[in-house]
Amino acid sequence: MLRIGLIGTGGFSKMHARILSGMDDVQVVAVCGTSLAKAEAFALACGIGSSYESLDDMLDGERLDAVYILVPPMSHGEYEMKLIARGIPFFVEKPLGLNTEQPEQIRNEISKQSLITSVGYHFRYTDTVDLMKQLLKERPIGMLTGKWMGSMPQVAWWRDQSKSGGQFLEQSTHLVDIMRYCVGEIDEVYAMYGHQVIHKQYEGVTVPDVGTVTLKFKSGVIANISNTCVLPDGVGKTGITCYTQQGILEWDPDRLTMIEAHETTIRHKKVNPYVVENEAFIYALKTGDTGRILSDYADAFKTQQVTVAALESAKSGLPYRFN
Numbered sequence: 001m002l003r004i005g006l007i008g009t010g011g012f013s014k015m016h017a018r019i020l021s022g023m024d025d026v027q028v029v030a031v032c033g034t035s036l037a038k039a040e041a042f043a044l045a046c047g048i049g050s051s052y053e054s055l056d057d058m059l060d061g062e063r064l065d066a067v068y069i070l071v072p073p074m075s076h077g078e079y080e081m082k083l084i085a086r087g088i089p090f091f092v093e094k095p096l097g098l099n100t101e102q103p104e105q106i107r108n109e110i111s112k113q114s115l116i117t118s119v120g121y122h123f124r125y126t127d128t129v130d131l132m133k134q135l136l137k138e139r140p141i142g143m144l145t146g147k148w149m150g151s152m153p154q155v156a157w158w159r160d161q162s163k164s165g166g167q168f169l170e171q172s173t174h175l176v177d178i179m180r181y182c183v184g185e186i187d188e189v190y191a192m193y194g195h196q197v198i199h200k201q202y203e204g205v206t207v208p209d210v211g212t213v214t215l216k217f218k219s220g221v222i223a224n225i226s227n228t229c230v231l232p233d234g235v236g237k238t239g240i241t242c243y244t245q246q247g248i249l250e251w252d253p254d255r256l257t258m259i260e261a262h263e264t265t266i267r268h269k270k271v272n273p274y275v276v277e278n279e280a281f282i283y284a285l286k287t288g289d290t291g292r293i294l295s296d297y298a299d300a301f302k303t304q305q306v307t308v309a310a311l312e313s314a315k316s317g318l319p320y321r322f323n
């Protein structure tokens, strides 16, 4: 039986706890939160045996085979380093943090002991993303566009730039990651962000509510990802469009639409990528075979570098070039 501990008591802790508790040979045995009361309430709601108010207490009190780090962007760093120091594998939700300095240090420490890690870029595990990746290998690509157009998540930390890092780093990071996964590495980033509506509508908003980011891949392919959080709830569009010599591939979280000269084919998503990403991590813990993990910490770090570069570019007004 694999014994798992969770850090964080929010919406996504619930999601992972539900998936893990449905697996054979896996038990979520402990949770720690920002207070004992929150951890206890979470443990009670999810049927978890033990609750703690600090990671140190949880690690001293339990034998754990792995830990899930499910906290907002501003709360990363110390948890990862403590787990690395004790040699405990971890799954961590995206994004890796607010900057690149701390994640780079974590990445370097992980590489010294080949620790098993996995990062929650779950779209990589979707069958339609896999198909899009295969098709893009065979087709000369013109360009890509991506969009994450939605409303502002109502959790308090999200609207604060110093806590979430803003929409591109927090949400559109998924699109950057899918593009990297399908097309390769990025070497130039040029971003423009703006504050149009949301800061007038809600108290304490410091995140931009519109943004557009141009990306250049090492292969020469160019892309644009635009995002906004000004829309009302229930009105949103998220996806990637690939313009290729054979036609258009239009991906969204539910389907891949292939538009060619004489026919349009729609492939609906068949798997729950959150389940598949959890199975991949658990399989790696059981067997030592990390082959099913599609996003480990070192790879996710490269996505983090792009989203942080976008922040730098938006600040400076200049393109950001990687060496």
Ligand SMILES: NC(=O)c1ccc[n+]([C@@H]2O[C@H](COP(=O)([O-])OP(=O)(O)OC[C@H]3O[C@@H](n4cnc5c(N)ncnc54)[C@H](O)[C@@H]3O)[C@@H](O)[C@H]2O)c1
Pocket (backbone or CB within 6 Å): 007, 008, 009, 010, 011, 012, 013, 032, 033, 034, 070, 071, 072, 073, 075, 093, 094, 095, 120, 121, 122, 155, 170
């Ligand atoms: N992969 C995905 O599709 C996806 C979807 C949603 C959220 N997420 C990510 O998961 C992370 C958590 O999001 P959420 O929706 O659960 O947020 P949430 O606001 O619902 O919950 C966050 C929880 O973390 C706790 N927390 C904050 N700082 C902490 C700290 N230092 N130590 C321990 N706990 C702390 C808060 O008390 C809260 O319980 C975010 O980084 C988010 O981007 C990923």
